[in-house]
Amino acid sequence: MAGHRLVDQIKEVVDLVDLVSETVRLKRSGRRYSGLCPFHAEKTPSFFVDPDKQLFYCFGCGTGGDVIAFVMKHRGLDFHEAVRYLAERYNIPLEAGSGDPNRAGEKEELYKLIEEAQAFYHGLLFYDRRGKEAHEYLRKRGVPEKLAKEEKLGYAPDEWDALLNHFRRKGFDPEKGIKAGLFVKSSGGRIYDRFRRRLIFPIRDTKGRVVAFGGRSLDGTEPKYLNSPETPIYNKGSLLYQYDRARKALDSLTSGNRFVFLVEGYMDALAFHRVGEFRVVATLGTAFTGRHARLLKRMVDEVVLVYDGDSAGRKAMMRIFPFLLKEQIRASCVLLPEGLDPDDYFRSHNREDFEALFRRRIELGSFVLEEHIRDWDGTTEGKIAVVRELHEFLKDLDDPIILRDYVRKISEGLQVPEDAILFQFKKWSKRRGNSQKLASDKYPAEKGKTTPVYSPEEELIRLVVKNPWVIGEFRDQIREALSCASPALIEVARAVVDAAVQGDGELDVQGVYEKLSTDAAKSALSRIVVDDNPYYDKEMALMACADLIKACKKRGSEIEKSRLKDKLIEANRQGDVETIKVLLKELQALEACEMSIRGGRERI
């Protein structure tokens, strides 16, 4: 029953922070959340949740894992029961798990096709004369070549079968290309390229894999932007353009506000990249959804909307407000000069200009209220209409302090007593069976810091998890250094090192977690991931890595030495001279080896 697909779906839908919040009052601190552990009695929080990696760990009692592990421990269920419980609670059909076992294989195939298409389009843009038109367009829009190459932008030529022929030459099945959203089949059965005469923007999923494309028309053909259709690997409602890069930028932040800019289009997002700001994501020509809001909530404390400086842009920002409010994400908006979108703006203004606008950003709720109040026509009927509209926006708000604040603003703007507004709100809410919940203080009063102590082996794995690129320098030494760790750590180390090698310096932590077979290993990984102390700079990480390898080896040889000494005592007792000789030799070799470890980095 609990097939991989079902587990995948559960993890896609269920947010660990939300689930844990039902029983633990979590407070955000930096990248993670902390609270009082539900599995042991404590007064200062040592229970942590990593919203991005979706893992939890308690430094007090050592319990840790993913969303399924949490339900297992919290409800006393076994794995299958926990999966069933979550599936039922979140309306995920159980049959999902018993479905086609080739599904994962199919997805892999689609990733490959998309990757091939990306390489093809990218090659056309930069290394084919047909790409000249798109090249020219980029130049006019002020997109530097470096950025275009980083983003692997591409060009789909003005032909019906450019990609199709390329696929045929490569021996790919065009039907699969249809499934990947690259080709379209006419009612007459003819297959042709979906993207023609368009600038191509690769769209990556949260893990950074290219899953779809957006195509900007270059000859005025409508639609201006054409996107890939939904496919087994591309779900518009749960993807944001540039999410993976924004997350990386936020991951490398050591302090400061955790916010992200939300914009409407590809070019707007790239405009931010142009001025060196990577904390930006864009909706993909679709409506903003609750899932988008939850994705953002995992990553930041505040979402800053930067939409077009016209009435359409302002309306679009207002539509997003209820979704962010419902997820209790702090939101604000930057108002651009009339008629400019972010891309226009950055062509006529510099980063300092924008910083000034940013500092004057308006809290999104206040913005929504002001916009509505401004529309009031001065009549009494108009007043009621505005209050009713605002109730639609605010009906899910369950923070009484913020609600009071908004009501006060409405009261001032429309000259209606606050009590009257609250009375109306309550009446409307009751009518739809949605009575205002009164939120309690969500956060524990105490602020506690837990600094875990690590063995050198654990510390070394932690370093690799946070800086997977070190694997390029130290791969074999790391493997060797970790060979004496506990079985659970060896399992974790193996999975982490393999994944880091495969990921070419990147690490898919959730993928590593899935590969682990024992609870001890899963818990060990959670502990390592959830801890927040990063190695800030590259040089420091390299030095620490070399030192830790040394420390691990030293510990390994100490363990080995005491094992040999035990054997020696036993051999002595039995008067086994031959064995004693062999053991003494081994001991000597070990000591020589230790000397060289102490000797310095170059001799390891």
Ligand SMILES: [Zn+2]
């Ligand atoms: Zn605990």
